[in-house]
Amino acid sequence: MTVQITSPTIPLIVDLDGTLLRSDLLLETGMAFVRHKPLSLFKPFIWLTKGKVALKEGLAHATHIDVSVLPFDPAVIELIEVERRTGRTVVLATASHYSLAERIAEHLQLFDLVLASDSKRNLSAHRKRDLLVEHYSEQGFDYVGNSHDDVPVWAVARKAYVVNPESGVERGARAQGNVEQVIHSNPSRAKDWLKALRLHQWMKNALIFVPLMAAHQLTNPMLLWQGVLAFLFFGLCASSVYLLNDLLDLADDRHHHSKRHRPFAAGRLSIKSGLQLFPVLLVGAFSGAAWLLPWEFSGTLIAYYILTLAYSLSLKRQMAIDVIALAALYTLRIIAGAAAFGLELTFWILAFSMFMFLSLALVKRYAELREARRKGDTGKTRGRGYYPADLEMISSLGASSGYLAVMVLALYIHDQATTGLYAHPQVIWLACPLLLFWITRVWMLTHRGQMHDDPVVFAIRDRSSLVVGALFGLVFWVAA
Incomplete structure (x- = not known):
């Protein structure tokens, strides 16, 4: 200049x-x-x-x-x-x-x-x-x-x-x-909006299709279309929440080693524009859901939004409650899928998802605390309810929660309903070592400081995770 x-x-x-x-x-x-x-x-x-x-x-x-x-x-x-x-x-x-x-x-x-x-x-x-x-x-x-x-x-x-x-x-x-x-030192860029809306996080909404896969209905075109609509409306609602969350967390994000580069925290997007867009996305999500999908889906979407809002305003700063809330937010996506398809949820899906997603939520907290310890911080992490000294306990809780999810999967194989649903239910046993490997690897990489703040984003970009996911799906396909 x-x-x-x-x-x-x-x-x-x-x-x-x-x-x-x-x-x-x-x-x-x-x-x-x-x-x-x-x-x-x-x-x-x-x-x-x-x-x-x-x-x-x-x-x-x-x-x-x-x-x-x-x-x-x-x-x-x-x-x-x-x-x-x-x-x-x-x-x-x-x-x-x-x-x-x-x-x-x-x-x-x-x-x-x-x-x-x-x-x-x-x-x-x-x-x-x-x-x-x-x-x-x-x-x-x-x-x-x-x-x-x-x-x-x-x-x-x-x-x-x-x-x-x-x-x-x-x-x-x-x-x-x-x-x-x-x-002109701060031009508006489309990629800033893409980052603020976190479209890559929409991959989490693929959990909506889990009940459809569990019921072996993936080839039903009508249900698939309902799943696409549910995916879209859940994504719009989630992006609305992400915008509001970023606006409420400006102060904490600016003190974070990586979050300070988020578009609103860095000033690349104005607060005013975020306040204008987030209600538009929210209205679009709920209007579309109410018009095109069963009311049970809209009810689940409301529960998701209320829990997310409570998480942003308070729960994220409460020890233990925060990770349970995060796990519940993942599980609500599966519940929303069942509501959209008109399918019943089984005990096994709910139990597996809660343990698995609790483990991933603890991975996220561990990564944040490890960075704080690396910087020499000893006090409570800003905006959270944890201290860097809690690292060992968090890793113990997280790994054990992940292994409990594997145990739920193993018990599922011997359920009477499972043997009637699959032609070769014994093949599902192969999924257990795959899941054990993935959970162990995720926690080892987290311990070494090689984990992205969000383990789901990490899994989407990690080649080994993608291979494990493909093999996991193949096992269930062969079993069916």
Whole structure:
């Protein structure tokens, strides 16, 4: 990026939300409030009845935002640093609350003065324009901004710097005739949305077809079509949950070694866009399910959504409850499949899935704690209910849970209903050593630090896991 250096006698005024910061502090504090005080959700609406100023002040005082991990725009910071080296005065002027702006200025050490909203004034649009004119006169400052609210400020500035403009903003700024530079440092990319929606996680929804396979009905075209619809609607619901979860977990994700690169945490996608999309996906999922599939499927989908929401807001921070909830979320996919196909679930499927998915949930926790121990952390892991010292216990619980799933499979072979369902039920015994090998390998790789945070994603990408999965399916095909 080429930075234009101007006269140091003219102050440079820099906006915060969407300009210096690839986020919006009002939405940041709003999501933090919902995350930590979900039972007080009515309070922001009460504050809003008193005006936007009261809302900003209430949220600023009711939440704690770690400004050190916020997604600042490096291109804007470079512009400020270059201008400061010329001796130029740089001012932070923002509609965000003064307490937050002051903490950001103290952290960055880039500003000579902070102008921000307080309990009496919302410093945005024409109010910001009037204050800057009062301080520096018309044409007495240069201004860096990004939004429609900044257009009236550019109208009285000497030069306009436009950063990652919202739709139509660049055109409005250029109409003023004083645009010095347009900075595109944070372009919207399709792959960011694909990552945020986590389409690769839709592979988990293949569990919906497990009841169909267990009932030997995979060749039934009508049931297969229902399965495809169930897969789609469950995926839309899951993606909606992923978006909401990422928005609620912004603070924790930014402190995580890998999750800090997620699109919302890194500021590549705006909180506003996520808040707009997640209800659309949710409505699409439930509308389609209610219209095209049995009501039992919709009921299971509601249970999945409620449990996921409870997990995001609270359960994920409760020791033991979190992994049981994760295992239940996997199992609910199988239950949803049975509901979509109108098939009965057997004791064996439910028992096997709970033990297996509990093991995988513990793999995920082990991988997180191992990384924390590697960094030398000894305290409770952020956003979780575990300590790095819990590693040995978690591995013991996880491996034993996986082996219990194998035992359930072995007992299933001798069930009377099984012998009537398969032509050669004794062949299923071959599936037991395959599953033992896979569980043992997964836990050994996890112990060595070679496991992805999500074991399901790992399995999809791991060649050995894919081979084991193919052989596992072949065993049941031969048995049938």
